[in-house]
Amino acid sequence: MVAHKILVIDDSKVIRMRVKDMLPDGNFEVIEAKNGLEGFNLINTEQPNLIMLDFLLPKMSGWEVYQEIQKRPDLKVIPLVLMSGRKEEVTEKLTEPFELFSFIEKPFDQKQLIDAIKDAMAKARKHPKVVSAPSADAAAEPSGGGVASADVQALQKRVESLENEIETLKKQMGQLVSFIKQKLK
Structure with a gap:
């Protein structure tokens, strides 16, 4: 069974194959998409562990895919590497320093690719998982389910856990007060 899925969204087959070849051997599967719309659909159906997204794509641009990802808390937590041969087109829409994703400029070598992936994973860990308020539709569902239910359980x-910590602190405070009273007598 494959532990990790990496989605590479790029209109260039050469880039998709190059990324696949540069990745070290591991327990993961590389999924490819040749345009933004196909890529966004695969994000939703395949639930990848890492997304490598070209900024200039047909059908749905990388910028549009990025905006859609940012609208959904369940997708925002996926590590993201934006790729482009023209960094200025990215910085026109997204200012540096890039906090939500890693950027790699084409062409790139294996070390740059691995560094970008590590950076994207570190950035994804820094951002808290966002819990959104349940929508009216979710509230109407009898059993909840899905991401909202998991978030509520978490x-x-x-x-x-916090209530248990508070109880422990109350007990310790009581013991401390008793000790101080004894010493004052």
Whole structure:
């Protein structure tokens, strides 16, 4: 079973094959898309662990794919590497320093690719998983399910953990107050 999926969205077959060949051997599958629309559909169906996105694409530009990713909390947490042969086209729309993704300028070598992937993964870890308020549709669903349900469960566990910490601190504070009272007598 494949542990990780890497989605490479680029209209150049040469770039898609080059990325695939440059990746070190590992327990992952490389999925390819030749345009932005196909790529965005694969993001939704394949749930990749890493997205490598060309900025200039047919049917749906890399910029449009990026904007759609940013609208969805479940997609924003996926490490993203933007690729372009013309960095100025990226910086026209997104100012540096790039905080939500890594950027790699074409052409690139294997070390640059690996460094960009590592950088994208580090940046993705820095950003908290965003929990959105349940929509009216989600509230109407009897069993919840999906991302919202998982987020609610994670929050409930966190609240429970914090409540336990508070109880522990209260006990320690009580012991400290008792100790101080004894010393004052």
